[in-house]
Amino acid sequence: MxxxxxxxxxxxxxxxxxxxxxxxxxxxxxxxxxxxxxxxxxxxxxxxxxxxxxxxxxxxxxxxxxxxxxxxxxxxxxxxxxxxxxxxxxxxxxYAEETGTRPKTTTTQTPAQPAGRKTAREREKDRRLQFQTNATNGVFDVLDTFRITFATGMKVFDSTQLRFTDENFKDIDPRRYRYVRDTTNKIFAMFYNWPTDTKFNLIIPKTFGQDSAGRRLLKDDTVTWRTKKDIDYGEIRIRIPNLNMSQRPVLQMVVGDNVKYSFPFNNRREVRMILFPPGEYELRVLYDTNGNLRWDTGNFFGKKLQPERVIPIRRKLTVKANWDNDIDISL
Known part of the structure; x- marks a missing residue:
């Protein structure tokens, strides 16, 4: 089993x-x-x-x-x-089929304080649009997707008013990046081909948008970050010469119980990444029969469809920063 x-x-x-x-x-x-x-x-x-x-x-x-x-x-x-x-x-x-249902959540309401007891700072916070980015301490991982996350869903988000610039505040060609919002209207992802060790600015005017409660920025804001350096990453090259390429093999790199990264093998039966985050990874090979780069469950009633197969690799891979991590594996 x-x-x-x-x-x-x-x-x-x-x-x-x-x-x-x-x-x-x-x-x-x-x-x-x-x-x-x-x-x-x-x-x-x-x-x-x-x-x-x-x-x-x-x-x-x-x-x-x-x-x-x-x-x-x-x-x-x-x-x-x-x-x-x-x-x-x-x-x-x-396998367990995906049901598509979400667990019920219970919310607890906190009694509101009388308005007169709030400080001026608290009252200002109540009417200010709040957001954060995933550039931690001003440093951004080039393998990630830059995200702007708002505390509440946005009713208006005018991306044309945002200025994405280099470190000298020169505008970057808007044809080179794009914004995509999630279904909650809280998270806006910016897709861009990030270079390493480079500084960027995002200038956000107070008129660019508002949330569902009508909150806006009280003044123009600027977010500044620098991407990580080449030496913060390792290079990996993993070869498995006895792969069955007809079954569309995909390398899965696992942390804990979660698939962190998935990469299809090329015709040389290898996966190579010049920039890869350091860490310890379990390795698996997914035979991705439908080519969507993720494992798909089975379906017994009606389709009689077996789940896609995953082959575990016994050895773990420890990726070191500023290091070539080159291994050969036989299934």
């Missing part, structure tokens, strides 16, 4: 066999046979009647041995398995 989006074995699921082959059996009926994984994620059935069985695996919620929700880890065999004295081994790839 393998968890499809990590490529790691799992020992917490149960595997069930059904005599009925219609899709609803795994939802409505209790299985004919059941077994649990061992510590390596392997499973075995013993003393079962020979014949054809539908094979499923799942996180056994509530001891029902049924597939109850799309958020439940689940796996299925592509076709019925014929059980004989020498049945071939079977690998199942478990």
């Amino acid at each position: 393998v968890i499809a989006n990590t490529g790691k074995a799992d020992s917490s699921l149960v595997v069930v066999l059904h005599r009925k082959f219609d899709d609803s059996a795994v939802v409505k009926d209790r299985p004919r046979y059941l077994t649990r994984m061992d510590s390596t994620g392997s499973f075995y059935f013993e003393n079962i009647q020979p014949g054809r069985y539908a094979v499923y695996a799942m996180k056994d919620e509530g001891g029902s041995h049924k597939y109850l929700s799309k958020g439940q880890l689940f796996a299925f065999a592509d076709s019925p398995v014929v059980i004989t004295e020498n049945t071939s081994p079977l690998t199942l790839y478990a």
